[in-house]
Structure formats: C-alpha cells, structure tokens
Amino acid sequence: MEENGEKILRMPTDYRGKDTTVAFHKYSQSAALKTFIPLLTTHLPHSNALYNRMQAHHNTPDRHCLYAGSFPPSASPPDIYTIVFADRSRHLEAQIWVFNSLICLRPLGDLSALSALSEFQTEMLMRHMRSLLYFLRDTEIPDAPGWPFSPVLRFGTLHSTLSECLERFAPIVRVSRWHQYLIPVTLPAQTGDKKTAELVQYVARNPENLISGPVPDDQLEVVIATSYIPRQPSTLRMLPNEGLLDQTGKLVGWAYLGIEGSLATLYVLPEYRGKGVANYIAGELLKKLGNGNFKHMGYQSPWVHAEIAEDNKASIGVALKLGGKLAWESRYVWVDSDKL
Numbered sequence: 001m002e003e004n005g006e007k008i009l010r011m012p013t014d015y016r017g018k019d020t021t022v023a024f025h026k027y028s029q030s031a032a033l034k035t036f037i038p039l040l041t042t043h044l045p046h047s048n049a050l051y052n053r054m055q056a057h058h059n060t061p062d063r064h065c066l067y068a069g070s071f072p073p074s075a076s077p078p079d080i081y082t083i084v085f086a087d088r089s090r091h092l093e094a095q096i097w098v099f100n101s102l103i104c105l106r107p108l109g110d111l112s113a114l115s116a117l118s119e120f121q122t123e124m125l126m127r128h129m130r131s132l133l134y135f136l137r138d139t140e141i142p143d144a145p146g147w148p149f150s151p152v153l154r155f156g157t158l159h160s161t162l163s164e165c166l167e168r169f170a171p172i173v174r175v176s177r178w179h180q181y182l183i184p185v186t187l188p189a190q191t192g193d194k195k196t197a198e199l200v201q202y203v204a205r206n207p208e209n210l211i212s213g214p215v216p217d218d219q220l221e222v223v224i225a226t227s228y229i230p231r232q233p234s235t236l237r238m239l240p241n242e243g244l245l246d247q248t249g250k251l252v253g254w255a256y257l258g259i260e261g262s263l264a265t266l267y268v269l270p271e272y273r274g275k276g277v278a279n280y281i282a283g284e285l286l287k288k289l290g291n292g293n294f295k296h297m298g299y300q301s302p303w304v305h306a307e308i309a310e311d312n313k314a315s316i317g318v319a320l321k322l323g324g325k326l327a328w329e330s331r332y333v334w335v336d337s338d339k340l
Helices: 029-042 048-055 101-105 119-138 160-169 194-205 217-225 233-237 277-290 313-321
Strands: 025-027 066-069 082-086 096-100 152-159 172-184 210-213 241-246 251-257 263-268 303-308 325-336
Touching: 025 029, 029 048, 029 066, 029 082, 048 082, 048 096, 048 303, 082 119, 096 101, 096 119, 096 160, 101 119, 101 160, 119 152, 119 160, 152 160, 160 172, 160 325, 172 313, 210 277, 217 233, 217 251, 241 277, 251 277, 263 277, 263 303, 263 313, 277 313, 303 313, 303 325
Parallel strands: 096 152
Antiparallel strands: 025 066, 066 082, 082 096, 152 325, 172 303, 172 325, 210 241, 241 251, 251 263
C-alpha cells in the first residue's frame, strides 16, 4: 500500500515461524518480455544484468530458456517480487540471473547487504530465495541441450543482498565476490585521459603497427586462458568485442560485452600495460554500444557494468576514467541442489 506517496511494506501477522513457500510461475518467452521488461526498466540500473540477459539474441527457441516470476502472468506484481531467467544448457558458464525488488531499497554505492533490510524484508527474501532453489531444481527441461543438467546451480552477477540470503541456508559450492561499477554508455569515451587520447591518434596514423578490430577466432584460446570467469568459445564468438593487434596480427589487448551487459574479459598483455591500451579498447567498444551498433543483439540499456576485484587498481582506474561509479557488490554463486 502507499502512504503519502511512499510504498509501505506491511508485515503479515502470521509470518513468524511459518515456512510459507513462494510459488514461482513459468512464462513463455513472449509473455516474459511483455511483462518483465517494463518492470526491469523501471528498476534500472539495479536490474541491468537481468534486463540485458533476458533480451539477448542468444535466447533462441532451441535453447529452451526458462523465464519465471513469483507472480502469475495474469496478476499484477506485489511489492516484493522475484524475476528469474535461466539457460541451464550453458554448463560451466553462469546460467541463472535473478532480480528481486528489495535490492532497490539500497542507494548506489552502499555495499551493505542483508543488514540494510528490516526483519520482515529479510524473512520475505529468504522465502523467495529458498523457494527459487527448489523451483530451479525441480523444473525439468528435457528438450534443452545437455539435459539432464548438473545439479549445480550457477548464479551470475547476483546482488550481494541475494547472495548473502543464499549463503545463510543453501549448500554453497563456490562464491566469488566483485565490486560492481556502473558505466553510463552515453558519456564520451576516453574522457580526460592523455595517454589514451594519444593512443587513439597513433592507431589512426599507424595502422601498420597497431590494428583495432574484432578479436580473431584463432586467438580465442588466450582470451579464455586469461579470464577468471569461465567462457566457452561459442559464447565469445557471439559477443560484441574489440581487439588491438600488433603488426604481426597478435592480440595485445581485448574487451567484450558480456551476455548480461557487462564490460567483460578486459585484458592487456603485460608488455603493453601503462600505455592507455585498456582505456582505448574499452572506450572504442562502448562508443559502438552508445551508437546503437549492438541494439539488434539485445543491448538496449543505458548502462554497462564492470565487475572488478576490490584490489584490482588498474581495472578500477579504467572504469573510473570511463565515467563509472562503484554501485554495489555482486557475486557468482554455485549451489549444489542435490543437497537441498
């Protein structure tokens, strides 16, 4: 309900000690896009990962992706709701993206998680996440590639509020923690960076020495080998990317737009670091994104996000120079559903 224009979440009188399950409902792809995208749009940038992932051109019918929500297609969403997308056929890559409306209660830059929620909100979120795990475990998709799936549920770009909830009760196999920076794609690329500006001019004037362009397929092995987050060659081939090659055709640096709208897999060979290469590559990629080059692939958000280790000063510097700001902590979480 609302009081003076502000939404107030009322605590049910019988919520304590009662393990009330939350029903999750499957949606068709068309119904999901019609229902969920307007909701996720109103919650940008908190919903950025799921907003992009749900609209990705990778979601072809033969993959039998799962779209679901904690309210049925015929109903209006309640104050607290969960939306989930899953492509379980991606095996070792992230497979599941989740949004819950409660994560929007925290301002950007606030790295606290469950401690920011009230007792009632925490209890409700626990119910949602517990029910979601059972829903994902018990939903059979026999026509999907790779069925039967591994029992390990691999969550990607999970907001720390949701992750901490899972970590309280779920059988966790693995957790990796990242600081998430939000970068507006409308800002001019390479803002205020002298080295990068010089590199832009050098590449334009000396194409025989450094060549900017797509990452060659025959050099994907080095991209995969230097990425902390597992990537499959078939996935990388479908992602927007920008590479910088030397005069022999060898990659010296590269960056990708992740399937969920992240500035991902940004890497520069050690001998080329400190020369503005990372800023140049990322800037060129975001410039194309801002120009709408990838809109047909589902990239329509005015934001990209970069997930960076807290101690990675170089990557943090790149994000800041691109106009990025620290938003929250995100995590990649693996849960063994066989042990629920």
